[in-house]
Amino acid sequence: MNILLITGGISSERSVSLISAKEVKKALEENKHKVKMFDIKHGTDEMVKLIKNCDLVFPVLHGEEGEGGDLQKLLQKSGKLYIGGDPEGLKVGWYKIPFKQFCDKNNVPSAPWKEVNTIDEVIKFGLPCVVKSTNGGSSKEVAILKTNADLKQKMFLDLFKLNQPLYAEKFLPGIEITVGILGNKALPVVEIVPPEGSWFDFKNKYSGETKEIVNTPNLTPKIKKQVQEIALKIHKDLNLGPYSRIDFIVSDLPSHISGGEAKPYVLEVNIIPGMTPNSLFPKAALGAGYTFPQLIQKLIKLAIQNTKNQ
Numbered sequence: 465m466n467i468l469l470i471t472g473g474i475s476s477e478r479s480v481s482l483i484s485a486k487e488v489k490k491a492l493e494e495n496k497h498k499v500k501m502f503d504i505k506h507g508t509d510e511m512v513k514l515i516k517n518c519d520l521v522f523p524v525l526h527g528e529e530g531e532g533g534d535l536q537k538l539l540q541k542s543g544k545l546y547i548g549g550d551p552e553g554l555k556v557g558w559y560k561i562p563f564k565q566f567c568d569k570n571n572v573p574s575a576p577w578k579e580v581n582t583i584d585e586v587i588k589f590g591l592p593c594v595v596k597s598t599n600g601g602s603s604k605e606v607a608i609l610k611t612n613a614d615l616k617q618k619m620f621l622d623l624f625k626l627n628q629p630l631y632a633e634k635f636l637p638g639i640e641i642t643v644g645i646l647g648n649k650a651l652p653v654v655e656i657v658p659p660e661g662s663w664f665d666f667k668n669k670y671s672g673e674t675k676e677i678v679n680t681p682n683l684t685p686k687i688k689k690q691v692q693e694i695a696l697k698i699h700k701d702l703n704l705g706p707y708s709r710i711d712f713i714v715s716d717l718p719s720h721i722s723g724g725e726a727k728p729y730v731l732e733v734n735i736i737p738g739m740t741p742n743s744l745f746p747k748a749a750l751g752a753g754y755t756f757p758q759l760i761q762k763l764i765k766l767a768i769q770n771t772k773n774q
Contacts (some may be wrong), residue, residue, distance in 0.1 A: 465497050468518040475527025485524040491760040504529055509539060521546040524739060525723035531558040531735035547767050549705030557702050557733035561598040561631055567730060574730045577633035581634050592635035595620060597628045608635060619634030636729055638715035639682060643695035645708050647766050650692035651748040655680035676744055678751035683714060684735040691728045706766035707746050709734040
């Protein structure tokens with residue numbers, strides 16, 4: 465097939481997008497496809513011209529440009545086959561405040577939250593908490609506040625300069641995990657273990673120092689099945705297409721050890737999961753038996769199959 469790979473852009477995740485696209489291009493060429501890469505920073509008008517001469521469009525574009533639904537709306541309008549889901553579902557999954565509202569409406573377990581406009585409103589919400597931008601990505605527009613001293617941290621203060629809706633949610637300690645969805649199947653649960661004393665921020669996502677434990681032994685089979693079911697339900701309800709990745713925190717672990725019940729809470733949706741050598745989705749797929757070239761080819765097959773079923 466002649467495949468147009470869309471990447472780059474101007475978001476805070478540009479560098480990750482370019483690395484992911486390079487890996488995907490290599491895999492596509494191994495599968496004997498002809499690939500043209502296009503950096504969307506050159507504009508959608510130029511992209512539309514290129515779309516006419518391709519068989520399939522493969523967005524490997526992180527951030528709002530790739531995951532906010534507008535790109536998919538344009539691709540849908542073009543009538544071309546593309547890797548991705550329903551634009552409206554993507555919009556709900558990408559913008560974090562609408563996603564929190566989706567969780568509340570559909571009884572999906574997530575941390576208590578509230579939209580905030582000022583530092584005083586964050587204080588009123590209560591610490592410890594996490595403050596996020598509605599359209600942040602790759603843990604760059606996030607601040608964890610555990611004590612009053614954290615209210616002075618630069619990352620937190622910078623959030624109020626973004627001119628974007630913000631919200632606070634209760635900080636839940638526990639085991640961070642992620643569940644990839646490929647087609648209509650959940651991949652093995654992956655536990656995320658950042659370096660001691662830190663969290664899974666942008667640096668730790670791509671430094672190679674974070675441990676990813678595929679099919680983690682630190683959770684019961686019951687919990688693993690539960691998070692896979694929740695992730696699959698979110699994926700289907702939002703019609704996210706061939707793939708997605710849903711992040712969770714499994715909290716109340718001390719009571720779990722003493723015979724209580726651990727509880728999973730959804731953190732966020734990854735509409736276009738990373739495809740770098742350090743990315744979680746390919747590692748989960750490998751745990752299910754897919755090499756990287758096989759995973760990329762599977763996504764193409766699922767996109768074709770989805771078009772035939774419509």
